[in-house]
Amino acid sequence: MVKITSRFIRVGLVAAMLGFSGCRSEPQKRTTPEAGASESKDQRAAPTDVGLSVLKSDVKTFGETADGRQVRLYSLQNANGLKADIMTYGAIVVSLQTPDRDGRMDDIVLGYDNLQDYIKNSPYFGAIVGRYGNRIAKGKFTLDGAEYTLATNNNANHLHGGVKGFDKVVWGDDPVWKDDAVGVKLSYLSKDGEEGYPGNLKATVTYLLTNKNELRIEYEATTDKATPVNLTHHGYFNLAGAESDILGHVLMLNADRFTPVDEGLIPTGELTPVKGTPMDFLKPTPIGARINETYEQLKFGGGYDHNWVLNKRGKGMTLAARVYEPTTGRVMEIRTMEPGIQFYSGNFLDGTITGKEGKVYKHRWGFCVETQHYPDSPNKPDFPSTILRPGEKYETVTTYRFSTK
Ligand code: GLA
DSSP: OOOOOOHHHHHHHHHHHHTOSSOOOOOOOOOOGGGTOOOOSOOOOOOTTOOSSSOEEEEEEEEEOTTOOEEEEEEEEOTTSOEEEEETBTTEEEEEEEEOTTSOEEEOBOOOSSHHHHHHOOSSTTEEEOSBOSEEGGGEEEETTEEEEOOOOBTTBEETTSTTOGGGSBOEEEEEEETTEEEEEEEEEEOTTGGGOOSOEEEEEEEEEETTSEEEEEEEEEESSOEEOBOEEEOOBOTTOSSSOSTTOEEEEOOSEEEOBOTTSOBOSOOEEOTTSTTOOSSOEEGGGSTTSOOHHHHHHTSOEEEEEOOOSSSSOEEEEEEEOTTTOEEEEEEESSSEEEEEOOTTOOSOEEOGGGOEEOTTSOBEEEEESOTTGGGOTTSOOOEEOTTOOEEEEEEEEEEEO
């Protein structure tokens, strides 16, 4: 039975009936799974019979983990009809629907239809990765004179937070309503020693779907011991709706330099100019135009799987990337406070994964653009620091803005 179970949904419904464009409320705090919530299985309570021009939020149970934790799925909709489904397992964006140039909506991110497939086998589809996005060489670093050993899960290296990173835990959740955005604030306490990291890290990630057609991600964290932190979003995008590979997408990266890697994809420490190489995306270029060129870095990555050094002025938001998909006209612009962006061309996708709606994800069927600090920064003193200390606050924002041309 459909029943309204929380005040934030009611507020959405009232706003919808009154024809508001957005609404403000102090929503009821939801109990987190960690606190042992007991809620009715079916929490679906969408104001289904109302038109657009209102923000909407709806929450339902998406499934349960093996240890009995309930996983919830938030369905957000902005005033223009863009939709984002976000679940509490892995803080994963399960689907993201945006219009093409003719107004036809499609889901532009890769993933699965159900929780169990995400748990069984996911190459970080749509997740928040942490405590440290990308690699730390040999899973080791020294901080304030002490050596730390992290879980290794990528040959000898540590990748995306280790064996059980932030993409594989159930986050607490609170709905968020703003005048021009609707969202969910997800929280996770990463305990001292988890995957080898020092300090209890309290992390929150707030996803907002704004009426400017942005998916805005606000990251925050505090710690009680010095620790590296590098959170990012690992969405796999295909702006044509995962009907073909992403090689025809036209990419611009606002970066004069990148961080070259060794065979294990660990940065050498250099910042190399992109000029005259297939890494140059200053001028918008199809992803596939040079991907098969003989160039050592492309060989190491099996395609693009590198960090670009963003051209930045100060610490504010900078345009990092723009991607245009010519057949649908969809455009995605990424702005960030971070100094780098990992552009990964989906090289490990090989047709063995069948995702949403039975679609088979073949080689390079999706790409990732992960805003971040540079890989292996804890071992690279010349890279911008990723160390968060007690009393400091980790705060960073990235936005993905959708339009058409
Ligand atoms: C990142 C890494 C890649 C790969 C993907 C997920 O982009 O750099 O090597 O791990 O995530 O498969």
